[in-house]
């Protein structure tokens with residue numbers, strides 16, 4: 001039985017622990033005077049972060065499929081916007097009125113969302129996959145989180161512009177049905193997950209929690225929908241300080257609301 005005090009997963013300090021180099025896993029919280037930790041984004045996808053060029057190069061082989069998939073998703077969404085723009089009727093002054101929100105804006109907002117909620121996302125995922133009682137479940141299951149953008153949200157803090165609708169544990173084999181994925185899409189998700197899982201095991205981690213974020217913007221017509229996956233590797237020390245509960249999904253939703261300073 002662990003006697004360690006629970007950690008505050010909503011704190012700024014914890015967020016720094018989860019901001020890591022995707023290759024060597026050094027965290028912002030590991031920074032010292034003599035060894036500052038500055039993380040730079042991959043310029044291809046803006047989602048992977050690295051502490052050095054050396055780490056980025058070392059990680060490229062593992063990261064490449066994910067990076068390319070992400071870029072392809074952005075291109076697909078952007079060309080859809082372009083087609084919509086060309087087809088759109090002119091506004092009152094004869095010029096096209098662009099939609100309020102572009103797919104790239106949503107992805108930028110999601111980068112900030114993931115950074116902000118990564119610790120509580122991990123805590124929810126660890127509970128969702130019931131790792132305490134079923135330590136191998138992360139291999140075949142993921143946490144599926146549905147998130148929607150709040151209509152006309154313009155808070156200067158981008159992470160507050162979304163609401164979590166649901167979170168649940170899903171068997172990988174059920175993802176195509178649950179998310180309307182075709183076989184090629186499904187294959188790339190599974191391949192991506194296997195690559196991340198193997199790499200993390202090689203580096204000595206015990207497992208990897210995959211959280212699939214299904215993001216929708218209901219107020220944008222036609223509705224924009226996109227998916228993002230957040231992987232978090234963990235070692236045996238992580239269970240200390242985690243809150244283990246059956247009520248994890250509601251806890252997660254409540255924590256997001258609290259951190260966005262929205263009162264119920």
Ligand SMILES: [Zn+2]
Nearest residue numbers: 021024051055
């Ligand atoms: Zn590194």
Ligand SMILES: [Zn+2]
Nearest residue numbers: 042044045067
């Ligand atoms: Zn990248």
